[in-house]
Structure formats: structure tokens, C-alpha cells
Amino acid sequence: MNWQAVRAIYVYEMTRFFRTLLQSLISPVISTSLYFVVFGAAIGSRIDQVEGVAYGAFIVPGLIMLTVVTQSISNASFGIYFPKFIGTIYELLSAPVNFLEIVAGYVGAAATKSLVIGLIILGTAFFFVELRILHPVWMLSFLVLTCVSFALLGFIIGIWARNFEQLQLVPLLVVTPLVFLGGSFYSISMLPPAWQTVTLFNPVVYLISGFRWAFFEQADVPVALSLLAILGFMTLCLAAIWWIFRTGWRIRN
Amino acid sequence: MPDIVSVRDLDKTYAGGFRALKSVSLGIRQGEILALLGPNGAGKTTLISTICGITTPTSGSVEVAGHDVVRDYRAARQLIGLVPQEINLEPFEKVINTVRFSRGLFGRRRDDAHVESVLRQLSLWDKRDSKTVELSGGMKRRVLIAKALAHEPRVLFLDEPTAGVDVDFRRDMWETVRRLQADGVTIILTTHYIEEAEAIADRIGVIARGEILLVEEKDSLMRRLGRKEMRLDLHEPIAAVPDSLSGYKLQRSDEGGALIYTYDTSAERTGIARLFSDLTAAGLRLRDVQTSQSSLEEIFVDLVRDGQ
Secondary structure, eight states: OOHHHHHHHHHHHHHHHHHTHIIIIIHHHHHHHHHIIIIIIIIGGGSOOBTTBOHHHHHHHHHHHHHHHHHHHHHHHHHHHHHHHHSTHHHHHTSSOOHHHHHHHHHHHHHHHHHHHHHHHHHHHHHHSOOOOSOHHHHHHHHHHHHHHHHHHHHHHHHHOSSHHHHHHHIIIIIHHHHHTTTSSSOGGGSOHHHHHHHTTOHHHHHHHHHHHHHHSOOSSOHHHHHHHHHHHHHHHHHHHHHHHHHTTTTOO | OOEEEEEEEEEEEOTTSOEEEEEEEEEEETTOEEEEEOOTTSSHHHHHHHHHTSSOOSEEEEEETTEETTTTHHHHHHTEEEEOSSOOOOTTSBHHHHHHHHHHHTTOOOOHHHHHHHHHHTTOGGGTTSBGGGSOHHHHHHHHHHHHHTTOOSEEEEESTTTTOOHHHHHHHHHHHHHHHHTTOEEEEEESOHHHHHHHOSEEEEEETTEEEEEEEHHHHHHHHTEEEEEEEESSOOSSOOGGGGGGOOEEEGGGTEEEEEEETTSSOOOHHHHHHHHHHTTOOEEEEEEEEOOHHHHHHHHHHHHO
16 A cells, blocks of 8 residues: 555645635535524524424534535545646556555545534534534544545546536536435425335435434434445445546546 | 666557557667657657556556566556656646655655755755746746656656757756766657757657657667758759769769769768869859758658558
8 A cells, every 4th residue: 555645645635625725614614504594593493393303403414414415525526627637647647556545545635624624514503503412423423434425426526527517517416406305404204205205215315314313313214224325335436436447437548 | 788668569549449559669778868759649658658557558568677567557657757748737736745745646755855856956946835837837847857756766758848948948958867867767758859869868769650660879860860962053964973073972863954962961071072172173063052951750751661
């Protein structure tokens, strides 16, 4: 394992994060705070408890997931797309590194960034709502796993994309709807039975449910299933990236 | 000197069906400067990219210091530095950070003293905290070289290092290349400037249409490339070349209205001055004189034709 290379990529990517700290941090924190104000305070005050949890607190895990998922994807996809776009990818391709080291560097940095943002949003939530975390270790584990898995997905999108438009396409058309419809703002049990079944095909439901369980011990699907789903998704992404580097798809001539 | 890079029967056909390399075999000697000359689209960049791992070969093999570039890519790539043709740099990164990144990427521990020495060698130390976007074109190219040297490679590939740069920078670059050679680095550079190959190379390889046409010591090749023709238009056509001029191997042209003299520009004596006095002595009067040198393109065409 070329740890020096992993470290080099990680540090380089994190330097970019710190260079653009204001836009990297402030923007997601502000937008999430707006969600808290609108859904938590304004609308939430008119809604009763959901599954025994105050609505303002109930939406916290979903909101964190919403931001963490979109940030992981955009950080990782941009991280690998940018060298492709400006041509510096030649260096990566000619370096003595394998796909795991490249992924560890880029995805590690992208996941770290979104983890930091997720934790800051969690901290911000305490200003708006009364919040208890019943299983902090599981909460952190779900958060880390989500950051890593979606950074892996972002990495694939970054390699797949041929232009900036395509880079935005999947997050905009697929991921955001899935997260919004994945139970960020409601419990699945609130839906009509038919839609409950349909929703179970949305992988994000398992993420949000597991994450919410770590906060309130309240879940839409069994927590073990949530864990399995996220691990399965991560394995799938890793396999895809392994294939990409093996065949050189869209990166090597 | 033993070969540090051995290319054997290397073939590359791109997905679209274009065959960029046709069974290329080439040995690069340790410590030499090899210039790969060829017109645009000859396969120079594909050859370098394949050796460096950016392009996957269709068939054939490449070894660097005995390490296969596909099977044993880690060991092989650690020995190679690549300066690409295009100026590819992350615009908002500081010079020193981008050089440190390259060193780490190639598996080397951080070594600020080495990075400083590379930057000083390339006159970049004063610019170490500048963003690359703020640098001039020549400076950016130096940063690319610094990045390639950051991990102390033994073989350095320079792909068209002086394309589109001014004369001063070109001379600076040649000086840098010679210094690197003195430090024991083997250098392969591609160019389509014959003067460049002449100025710094030990050997010259000619590549065209994906084939290596020849690899030769520079001195002997320059003698071949340095041949020039002089056309002497006469006032009165002649039926035969006078015996007194037989030593010049003149050829009659335009039904005796002109004579063609071929000479070697790199030779100590071209024989021109003596030819003029002998022409006068033979009673031949000149109307006009023209000289022409076969261009590199023409030599390529000749070489390809000979190869068929």
C-alpha cells in the first residue's frame, strides 16, 4: 500500500476544502438552518409529535442526511472530475498507485468534508430544537458509513461525467428526489399503504431510518436491514470503481 | 551503457480503430539524452504515454530497469518522471504544494530540502507561494518539470518541452536537461525541431506513422540530415561536365543549363569556394546560384518510402 500517495491526495484535497472554507461550510449550514426555521419552527409548531418525537427534532436526522448525501456526492465527484477536466489526471494515471489508494485519498477527503459539515449541522440543530441522541456511537457509525458510501457514488459520477452538466445531472435528478422522498421530513407510516411499499424500493429510506433510530430508537425499517443496505451499497460502489480502474473506463485511453 | 528502458513490439490501436503504434521496439540507454523526432501525429505522445502507464498497450511490452510497466507497475513508475506536452496544472494551488503533492503521490516521504533544491534549480523558489494561475507560460512549464522531478526519477520523459516558448526559455531548458543528465538522469524528449535534437541529444530516433524509422547517434544522423544542394544556373548550357570538375560529382540539370552540387554543411570544408574558382577556370559563367536543404518532412517521406 502506497500510504504516502493516499496521504498526498488526502492532504491536497483537504487543502482545497480549507481554501474555500467559507463556501464549503457556510452555505450548507445556512440552508439547513433555513429548513429548521421553516419546517421545524414555522410548520413544525402546527404538527403534533411523529412516532412520539417532536416534529422539529424528528426532521434533524433527515436534514443531516440530506446535506451529507448531497455534499459527499458533490465533493467526491468534483474532486476526481476536476483533474480530468483540467488534464492533471495524467499524473494520477502515471503514478505508482492502485485504485484503492486513489479511492482512499479522494473519497476519504470528500467523506471527511461532509462528515465535518454533518457534525456542524448537528451542532446547529441543538440551537433550534431539543435533541437527545440515544445511541451516539451508532449515530456516528451511520453518519460515517453514509459519507463514505455516497462519496464513492460521487467518485463514480465524477469519472462518468464528460461535462459539468452531467456532473450535476445525477445528484439533481436522482439523488435529491430520493432523499426528499426517503422520509427526511415524515415517517413512512404516515403514507398510504401502497406508497409505503413503493417507498421501500428507495435505498435512502434505509439510511434515514437507521440514522433516526440512533437518535430516537424509532425506525421505519429494522435497523439491521438499514446497516445491511448501506454496506451493500458501499460494496456495490467499490466493485464499480474497481472495474473502472481495471478497464480504464473513461479515464485511460 | 545498458538499456534502462526496453520497448518490445509495442502496438497501440485506439478504440476508434486508429493504430497509433505499429510494433515499436526501442532501447533507451542509461544516462543518455534521446530525442524522438517526428511530425505531428507520428505517435510520439502515444509511445511516451504507454511507457508511463497513461495509455494501455494493445500488445507488446515495456520494461523500465527490468520492471514490466504493467505487471510491476509500482517499481517501474517510481523510476519515471513525465512532463506532458499540455500545461496541465491546478490553477489555484501554490507552486510548492503542487510539487510536494507529486512527491507524495509517487510514494516518497516529504522532503522539503529536495523540493527546495528542485525549485531553486528551476528558478522557481521565489515563486513557491504563487498560485500557478499567476505564472507565465514558461514558468508553468518549469513547474511541470519540478513536479516530474519531485520524486527523484531516474528516467525523465519530456513531451515537446519547448513547443511555443521563446528562445531564452528554450536555451534555459536545454541547460536544465544537460544538468539533469550530469546528475545521472536518462532523458527522452520528443520534438519536431531538428535544432533541438541537434543541440542536446546523444541519439536521435525518428518516428512517423506509428513506426520507429531509425535510431542513430546524433553525429552520424546530422551528417545525413545536413546535406544541402546548390543549383548553379549557367549562361551557356553545356553538353558534359568538364573533366577538371569531375571531383565535385556535379549533376547536369535542365539539359545542361544548370549544375547541381551536393555538399555537407556539417563538414569542415564544404568545397564551395574552391568549386567557384574551378568553375571560372573551366570557363563557365554563372547566371544564378540557389541553395536548398532537404527538410525534415522530406527526410521522413524518404525514410518511410525506403521502409516500404
